[in-house]
Amino acid sequence: MPTIRAFIQNQIQQKLTKRRCVVVYDPAQLYGELVAELAGPAEAPQAVIVAALPGPTQALLTAWAAWASLGSRPSPGPPLVVYVAAAAPQGEAAQRADPFWALAVAGSTFGCTDDEQYAQLARQCYPDHTSKLAELFSAPQPPAFAVLDNLGGGERWPLLSHYLPGRESRAELLRGLLLPSASTDKRLLEATDWISEAQRLVEVALGVLPTENTLPTLRRKLWQLVLLGEFVFDLRCPLPPALTGVARAADRARDLVLRLADELRHYQETEYLEQARQLADQLNLSSYFGPDDDLGERLTFGFEDLTLLGQVLTAIRTNDLSGAAAKLKLQKKSVWRDQGAARWELTEAGLGLLQAVNSARAYLQAENTADLARLVAAYVGPLHLPDAAQRHFEAAVAAYQHSPEALPTATGRPDGASSNLEEFIQECRSQYATLAVELHQRLLTAVEKQGWPATGLPAARELTNQLVQPALQDGRRIAYFLVDALRFELAQEVAGLLSEQGATVQIQPYCAQLPTSTPIGMSALLPHDGTWTLATGPTGKVEPQAGQPLVPVPDVGARDKFWEQRFGDRVRVLSQETWLSTPTVPATVRLLVVRSSDLDQAGEHRGIGGVGHFPLALRALRKAVLAAGTAGFREIIIVTDHGFVLNPSPDDGALVPVPAGEWPFRKVRSLLGRGPADTPGTIRFDSAQVSIPGPWPHFVVPRSLGAFERGITYAHEGLSLPEVVLPALRIQLPAPEQAPKRTNLFLTYPKTAVTTRQPILTAEATAGGLLDFDDTPPVEFQLVVVAADGRIVGKLGLHTAVVDVTTQLVRLSVQEKARLPVRLDEEFEGIFTVRALHPDTQVELASITLQTAYEI
Numbered sequence: 001m002p003t004i005r006a007f008i009q010n011q012i013q014q015k016l017t018k019r020r021c022v023v024v025y026d027p028a029q030l031y032g033e034l035v036a037e038l039a040g041p042a043e044a045p046q047a048v049i050v051a052a053l054p055g056p057t058q059a060l061l062t063a064w065a066a067w068a069s070l071g072s073r074p075s076p077g078p079p080l081v082v083y084v085a086a087a088a089p090q091g092e093a094a095q096r097a098d099p100f101w102a103l104a105v106a107g108s109t110f111g112c113t114d115d116e117q118y119a120q121l122a123r124q125c126y127p128d129h130t131s132k133l134a135e136l137f138s139a140p141q142p143p144a145f146a147v148l149d150n151l152g153g154g155e156r157w158p159l160l161s162h163y164l165p166g167r168e169s170r171a172e173l174l175r176g177l178l179l180p181s182a183s184t185d186k187r188l189l190e191a192t193d194w195i196s197e198a199q200r201l202v203e204v205a206l207g208v209l210p211t212e213n214t215l216p217t218l219r220r221k222l223w224q225l226v227l228l229g230e231f232v233f234d235l236r237c238p239l240p241p242a243l244t245g246v247a248r249a250a251d252r253a254r255d256l257v258l259r260l261a262d263e264l265r266h267y268q269e270t271e272y273l274e275q276a277r278q279l280a281d282q283l284n285l286s287s288y289f290g291p292d293d294d295l296g297e298r299l300t301f302g303f304e305d306l307t308l309l310g311q312v313l314t315a316i317r318t319n320d321l322s323g324a325a326a327k328l329k330l331q332k333k334s335v336w337r338d339q340g341a342a343r344w345e346l347t348e349a350g351l352g353l354l355q356a357v358n359s360a361r362a363y364l365q366a367e368n369t370a371d372l373a374r375l376v377a378a379y380v381g382p383l384h385l386p387d388a389a390q391r392h393f394e395a396a397v398a399a400y401q402h403s404p405e406a407l408p409t410a411t412g413r414p415d416g417a418s419s420n421l422e423e424f425i426q427e428c429r430s431q432y433a434t435l436a437v438e439l440h441q442r443l444l445t446a447v448e449k450q451g452w453p454a455t456g457l458p459a460a461r462e463l464t465n466q467l468v469q470p471a472l473q474d475g476r477r478i479a480y481f482l483v484d485a486l487r488f489e490l491a492q493e494v495a496g497l498l499s500e501q502g503a504t505v506q507i508q509p510y511c512a513q514l515p516t517s518t519p520i521g522m523s524a525l526l527p528h529d530g531t532w533t534l535a536t537g538p539t540g541k542v543e544p545q546a547g548q549p550l551v552p553v554p555d556v557g558a559r560d561k562f563w564e565q566r567f568g569d570r571v572r573v574l575s576q577e578t579w580l581s582t583p584t585v586p587a588t589v590r591l592l593v594v595r596s597s598d599l600d601q602a603g604e605h606r607g608i609g610g611v612g613h614f615p616l617a618l619r620a621l622r623k624a625v626l627a628a629g630t631a632g633f634r635e636i637i638i639v640t641d642h643g644f645v646l647n648p649s650p651d652d653g654a655l656v657p658v659p660a661g662e663w664p665f666r667k668v669r670s671l672l673g674r675g676p677a678d679t680p681g682t683i684r685f686d687s688a689q690v691s692i693p694g695p696w697p698h699f700v701v702p703r704s705l706g707a708f709e710r711g712i713t714y715a716h717e718g719l720s721l722p723e724v725v726l727p728a729l730r731i732q733l734p735a736p737e738q739a740p741k742r743t744n745l746f747l748t749y750p751k752t753a754v755t756t757r758q759p760i761l762t763a764e765a766t767a768g769g770l771l772d773f774d775d776t777p778p779v780e781f782q783l784v785v786v787a788a789d790g791r792i793v794g795k796l797g798l799h800t801a802v803v804d805v806t807t808q809l810v811r812l813s814v815q816e817k818a819r820l821p822v823r824l825d826e827e828f829e830g831i832f833t834v835r836a837l838h839p840d841t842q843v844e845l846a847s848i849t850l851q852t853a854y855e856i
Contacts, residue, residue, distance in 0.1 A: 004148045005034050007125040012038065012110050016047065016079045020070050021107025023100050024081060025088040028142060030118060031111075035083045045078050052084040052100060060099050067103060080107070088112040118142055126151050128170040128205065130255035157201055159194040163187050170205040171260055178222055178260075179268055188215050206257070207250025223275045225249045226264075227300055228283075229257040234296030240288040261298070265335045272335065276301050297330050305336040312347055313424050316354065321789035322830055324351055342396075342403035343421060349389070349396035350428040355790030356389040357435050362791050364438070372446035375439075376454045379721045380488065380509045383439065387722050388489035390432050394648055395612045397425055429648055433705075436645075440705055440720050444683055447719065452690040453511030459691065460513040460524040460641075461532050463728060467637050468527065472570070472590055479592040479633040481576075482525060483621060484518055485600035485716065486640035490618065491727030494638065496843040497622045503636075504732040512642050512724040514690050514699060515670040517717045518600065520544050521641025523553045527566050534672075534694035542665040542672060542694070556595070563593055576624050583627035592633055594624060600644075603714035608646050610714060629733035636731035643723045644716045645669075645705050654706035656681040664696065668707045669718030671700040681706075690719075743779040743814055745836055745846040753853035757824045758797055761834060761848065765812040780811045781836040781845050785822055793828040797821030810836070829854065 008031060015022045016038075024035055032051070040046030048066040052059045059082070069077030082100050088111060089098040098104075110116055115124070119137045123130055129151045136143040157173055164176035164184060176184065177198060188194065195213050202218075203209040206225050212218040229249030232239060249257045264272045279301075280286065286303035289295065291310045299305055308331055315324035328351065331337060331344055360383050369375040400421070453459045458466060464480075471478040486494070488509070495505040513524035523544035524532060533550065537543035543554040546562065553559050560573045572589045576596035585592060598617035602610030625636050647654055658666070659682055661675020673696050678684050685699045692699055701719045702708070716723050744766045749759060765779045785794030796808060802818040803810050812818055822834060829852045836846040 004122060004125050004145050008121055009034050009038060011116070011121070012081065015108045015110060016081065019108040021067060021080045021103055022082070023104040023107065023109050024083050025109065025111035026083065026085055027087040028118065029085045030142065032083060032085065035081055038081055047079045047081050048077065050080065050082045052082060052086075063100065063103060067106070122148055127259065128256055131252055157197055159197045160201060163191070163194050170201065171256060171263070173201060174205060174222065174226075174256075174260060175263060177219060178226070178264065179271060180219075185215065206253045208247055221247070224279055226257055226260055227276055227279050229253065230261040230298060231285075231296075231300040233258060234298040234300070236294035236296050237289075243283070243285075243288060246283065261300070269335060273302075273339075297333075299330065299334040299336055302336055302339060305331065305334060305340060308334075309340070309343065309347065312351075313420070316351060316424065317427065321351065321355055321358070322787060325355075325788040326831070342400040346393075346396040346400040346421065347424070349393040350424055353386065353389040353393045353428050354431055355788075356386040357431050357790075359786070359790035359792065360386050360435055369442060370446065372443075372450045372452075372454045373456050375442055375446055376457065376509070376511075376721075376725055379439070379725050383721070384489045384492075384725075386432060386435055387487065388492065390646060391489070391611050391614070393428060393432075394608055394646060395614075397648070398609050398612050433649075436705055436720075441703075443721055444701075444703065444719070447685070447690065448683070452514060452719075452724070458508075458510045460510060460521065460639075460726065461528075461530065463510055463639060464525050464527050465529065467639075467728065467730070468591065471635060472567075475590075476635055477590050477592075477633050478635045478637065479594065479625070479628040481621070481625065481636065481638040482522060482593065482595040483599065483638055483640050484522070484595075484597040485603060485642060485644050486638065486727065487643035487722055488725055488727045489722075490599070490614065491638070491640075491729055492842055493618055494621060494729060495838075497618060498625060498729075498731055499838070499843060501622070501626060502734045503625075506730045508728040508730060510639075510726055510728055512726050514692050514719065514724070515665065515667060515672055515717050516642035516719075516723045517667055517670075518597075518641050519554055522559060522595075525639055525641065526553060526559060526562050528562075532693070534692065534696070536664065536695070540664060542696070567591055576620065580620070580624055580627065583624075583631055585631060587632075592628060592631070594628070596621060596624070600716075603644055606714075608648050608713035611646065625731065626733070634733050634735070636729075636733060638727075638729040638731065640726050642716045643726060644714060645718070645720055645722050647705060647707075647713050647715070650707070650711050650713050654704070654712070655710050656702040656704065656706045656708055658708050659684075659700060661698070661700075663700075666708070667717040668709050668712055668715045669701060669723075671708070672696050672698070674698055675700060745779050745781065745812070747820075747834060747836060747846045747848040749848060749850060751850075753851050754824075755853055757826065757854070759822050759824075759850070761820045761822060762817060763802075763810065763812060763820050763836070763846075764817045765814055778811050778813045779845065780809050781838060782809055783820065783822070784835050784837060785824065786833055786835065787828065788831050788833075793832050794822055794824040794834075797823040824852070828852070 012022055012024065012035070024031060026032070036049055038047045039049045050059050050063045050066065063080065063082050066077060066080045070080065080103075082103060084100055088109065089095045089101060095101045114120060119133070119142070122133050122137070126133060126148065132151060136147065160173050160176075161168060164173055167173050167176050195218070198218060199210055202222065202225070206229070208225055210218060210221045212221045225248055228246060232248055233254050280303060285301055289307065291307060291314070293307070295304045295307055299308065308327060312324045312327045315321070315327065328348060337344070363378065363382050367374075367378060369378050468478060468480055491507055495507060498505050513521055520534070523546055526532070526546050528546035529548070531548050531550065532544065532546045534542050535545050535550075535552075537552060537554060543552050545551060546553050551558075551562070553562055563571050563573045569588055571591040571593060572585045573593040573595070576594050576598070579594050596617075598620060599614060602613040602617060606613070621638075625638070628636060657680070658671065659675050659679035661671075661673060663671040663673040663675065665672035672687070672692065675684065675698050681703055682700050683703050687694065687697055687699050690699055705720060707715050746764045746766070748762045748764070783796045785792065787793045796803065796810075802812055802816075810818070810820065824832070831849065831851045833847055833849045835844055837844055
């Protein structure tokens with residue numbers, strides 16, 4: 001074990017080796033002698049030592065002369081150490097006034113950082129004695145070197161060091177005894193002379209003298225002392241009397257035990273988990289603690305993971321979402337994190353859903369959405385986020401229900417002190433359903449008054465002429481992706497995936513063509529120049545017709561033929577699967593039309609369980625888009641025919657009776673034909689009122705989010721915000737020879753807590769690469785301030801030069817820093833997150849989480 005003097009000298013010597021010059025700042029004047037010793041013998045000096053006191057003038061001249069000699073050729077002078085018996089200068093003005101700071105900048109410093117202060121150096125030198133060091137350094141005067149060197153009491157463990165080569169400190173030797181090793185165990189099992197020394201080591205280090213005298217029994221006892229010690233040291237509730245007599249590490253060994261536990265978790269997690277399982281079972285630890293006991297943050301034993309889960313669910317059940325979020329963070333750091341991944345992902349997704357629902361409710365209370373255009377705009381804004389959260393939640397539910405995790409039904413006491421996962425699932429679904437129904441009723445009321453589509457937004461029948469025709473007329477090549485069932489919230493994920501590849505993405509909302517079936521929605525997107533209608537087909541069913549003259553386009557084949565007849569050799573129409581298998585087209589092709597039905601097929605074939613396949617479908621779409629870029633199509637448009645709704649409980653009153661009448665178009669969530677006025681559970685619109693051309697006067701949909709068929713968990717064809725407010729993604733891909741340019745954004749604050757309701761953050765934009773300064777575009781973002789439960793609790797404060805007053809968007813150039821004032825709500829206190837979001841995609845570019853600590 002090195003002395004503290006040798007340890008500090010080694011730290012300085014390492015800097016000398018790298019930089020050849022070190023300025024040592026020592027306001028306590030502790031290091032003068034040890035620095036002088038670095039000079040070495042006079043006949044073969046190892047370094048030039050310059051002491052800055054009592055007067056700096058001569059010292060400065062000597063130091064600069066020595067510095068100059070470092071560059072002498074062919075024989076450079078020895079390294080230079082300048083000893084300054086004063087504190088390092090703080091701030092630019094003090095540094096300019098320090099005569100030795102130029103040498104410090106040219107070389108290196110010692111004594112400027114926190115880990116180079118005497119107390120921290122001592123902890124690094126003597127890691128086994130942190131408790132005693134804390135006591136020594138609490139005295140008015142720092143301990144002398146000799147006091148520190150006596151901490152070990154001259155202890156040596158020759159036999160253990162022999163059998164455990166390379167290990168000297170207490171922690172290293174204990175770790176060697178704890179962990180199985182074929183070679184080491186063989187030597188230890190063949191001898192016994194080390195046993196008494198190991199027993200003494202355990203007594204000195206952990207405060208318990210073990211009586212076990214074989215390697216297996218001593219190892220089991222050592223694991224007990226460490227694991228139970230870690231558990232008790234972290235415990236936030238009283239230790240049950242029945243466990244007070246169980247052997248564990250003494251309180252004075254706390255620092256060593258926690259350090260050992262951290263190392264074991266990090267380097268030997270499997271062995272740690274197995275030993276923790278065995279000890280918990282042996283002592284029946286879970287039986288001594290209740291569901292509401294605070295077991296701390298380290299989660300030593302597996303039963304603590306279940307206890308924490310119960311506490312998170314209880315916090316959610318009592319609407320303490322911020323408390324649930326705080327506890328959830330503990331599990332993310334847990335060594336048991338992979339042992340119950342499915343249930344924890346479910347819990348996190350459910351919490352996210354409830355936060356999104358609460359945020360949407362707060363928005364509805366604060367904003368006027370009675371007007372149809374306002375309601376649709378609100379859905380394009382924050383009100384679509386619960387749909388995304390619901391989809392993620394249902395995917396997590398499916399993953400949990402199909403996982404092998406054997407979780408007891410109740411995670412807490414039967415009297416309801418803790419909830420259980422099945423109750424939690426139903427509560428999350430209920431909260432979302434209540435919000436979805438409210439939004440649905442608002443939409444139906446607005447459409448009754450104002451019709452469909454909403455004013456100010458393009459209709460699906462207008463979209464292709466607006467987006468495709470101008471590009472072709474200008475001679476630009478364009479790829480047009482027709483993606484079945486790309487709900488608005490899914491488009492946000494597509495935008496994020498493409499932005500990661502350097503694409504520029506804008507999302508333009510538009511209104512679906514009713515009824516929202518695939519044949520009708522896709523035919524509305526054909527290049528028909530505004531001539532489109534619904535008519536009676538040969539079989540008496542409703543079929544779409546388009547073009548001049550009108551031709552039937554009831555299926556994929558007819559729609560593909562329509563594109564080809566409209567544009568001839570300039571167009572190539574194919575499925576996404578075909579495109580990915582052979583992503584090339586002749587140079588004469590100016591318009592690439594790619595159709596994908598992956599999302600809708602997953603939903604139609606698997607119901608709500610299909611949402612688990614959506615991420616793969618989105619990544620396949622990204623691959624197809626990037627392939628189009630490689631083939632020379634820099635401009636990409638993605639559109640869709642309809643969205644969808646998810647109903648995980650289709651048997652709970654979701655079946656809607658079909659009213660009497662003549663309905664040649666009869667689908668899961670809509671009817672088109674002729675029938676009586678509103679009947680129970682339905683609402684009837686005049687077809688003209690909702691822009692449905694053709695001979696059928698009435699369009700009927702459920703007043704609920706239910707269906708005209710039983711057992712439907714995935715549905716479209718109706719009239720709800722997720723089904724009819726659609727995204728058009730306008731994408732510009734970077735040139736293939738260019739690496740994607742990315743601008744990194746950072747939000748910082750000098751502390752983790754704010755003491756004012758108007759804190760000022762710093763935003764900084766940096767180039768994604770070292771050479772990307774010139775052509776990396778500025779970053780533009782909106783700032784939102786949310787509490788842990790999803791509520792908006794603040795906003796951007798006073799305007800600065802980088803904030804657009806009209807849009808409230810912040811714009812920063814690369815390498816630009818700006819101060820951004822944030823104004824928190826008067827009544828808010830607690831943890832909050834400031835998020836910088838892309839204004840079009842809502843992708844998070846940066847965030848910072850803080851908490852309030854107002855000074856009274």
